[in-house]
Amino acid sequence: MERYNLFIDGRQTPPNSDRWFDSDNPFTAEPWAEIARGDAVDVDRAVRAAHQAFIQGAWPAMSASQRGLLLHRLGDRIAAEAARLAAIEVRDNGKLYSEMHAQLQYLPQWYYYYGGLADKLQGSVIPLDKKGYFNYTRQEPLGVVAIITPWNSPLMLLAWKLAPALAAGCTVVIKPSEFTSASTLAFVELLGDVGFPPGVVNVVTGFGAEVGSPLVEHPLVRKITFTGSDTTGRHINVQAAREFKHVSLELGGKSPNIIFEDADIASAVNGAVSGIFAASGQTCIAGSRLLVQDSVHDAVVEKLLALARSATMGDPMEAGTQVGPITTRPQYEKVLSYIDIALADGARLVLGGAAATRPACGKGWFVEPTVFTDVHNSMRIAQEEVFGPVLSVIRFKDEEEAIAIANDVRFGLGAGVWTSDIGRAFRMSERIQSGTVWVNTYRAVSYMSPFGGYKDSGIGRENGLDAVNEYVQTKSVWINTGAASGNPFVIR
Structure with missing residues (x-):
């Protein structure tokens, strides 16, 4: 039995509960690994580490181009580890090795693509109707993002969220499915190898009530991105709305x-x-x-x-x-x-x-x-x-x-x-x-083409240029270049 710990602030760490749970191999119907059973204490540690990494230290000091270079390096490491990571996914979720290996070989393209976009998130200069003012906009990262992934394609669907979030300058806490956590915990070990600062990416494994809900409700989380059932997505949307958090929800289908x-x-x-x-x-x-x-x-x-x-x-x-x-x-x-x-x-x-x-x-x-x-x-x-x-x-x-x-x-x-x-x-x-x-085709996807749903299939888009906009907010900046102050009781 292999044992996987949490990943918080750049380090493997045991869970606060000192408990683990089994992950089963669907082909043998027997457990093959033990996964750390996180709780609200672990969630708080992970979110605070992500928040700290977002507001100070090496990550916010990096230029967008430097962030993009890290994403490129991460893509290279994934390519080198594709066979190993694919085998872990097969053992954990039972999908074909031929498909998982193909996914892992394709996966670096997400990190290359969003690495290239990182320094192209630019604002605009607005030609105002008012004389004496200069107005421009900035695209700024939202902050700490909670990423909640499903059990069917853990690393592929993680990339759809993680790559644009990091390109935008956010930090993240990942909660993988309790059924398929192992490949995510193996993957995040690659981050330190390529130079990501501690706290930028964190993983807390466990169950919905013990990890998922505390993560969604944490006051320092500014966005939740989730792939899974429409029932859970609806619950997350309600929770997030209480604090006006941003959400992206990729939910069910009946295509x-x-x-x-x-x-x-x-x-x-x-x-x-x-x-x-x-x-x-x-x-x-x-x-x-x-x-x-x-x-x-x-x-x-x-x-x-x-x-x-x-x-x-x-x-x-x-x-x-x-x-x-x-x-x-x-x-x-x-x-x-x-x-x-x-x-x-x-x-x-x-x-x-x-x-x-x-x-x-x-x-x-x-x-x-x-x-x-x-x-x-x-x-x-x-x-x-x-x-x-x-x-x-x-x-x-x-x-x-x-x-x-x-x-x-x-x-x-x-x-x-x-x-x-x-x-x-x-x-x-x-x-x-x-x-x-x-x-005249089916089931084709690309990092370059937006993906998401209508109606109960979700909110927001992943992949393509649309995805990175899900992790930034627009700030408008006004500079007085010579306009008279005017009546202080009347809007300018």
């Missing part, structure tokens, strides 16, 4: 993946499988509602089932594995419960529908790739986020009905459109209510 009759069916089916069975469906952008036009419905379903049946399940560290386990025992049970709900509501099960018992799956928390047809959009299986390898196939007649079904859900994170008609591609992209629309 429509829409196949029209003029689509390249083979490519569309490949995209449908990628959208729901890759990562065992444990992505917020999972294309869990497959909308198929009536005229090609049967052909699409036939090809879909053939491809899904061929998926190899087993050890996520093996190169040939295509579908790994569900990351947590509670999530595994939740996915199975939604299969029962769909059956009770009248959906037709055409593939899977049970825990996987293949020998290659061992004792792990595996669910067979599952497909339902005859799904109506009002069913719970079509309205609620399952976060597992469960696909609902829904028929539609024409473009108008496809739009109506796609938007008839409280989420709006992603959507896919498969068509050879360029006019339809533009029309659908305009009318679908989601933060991202993919046309």
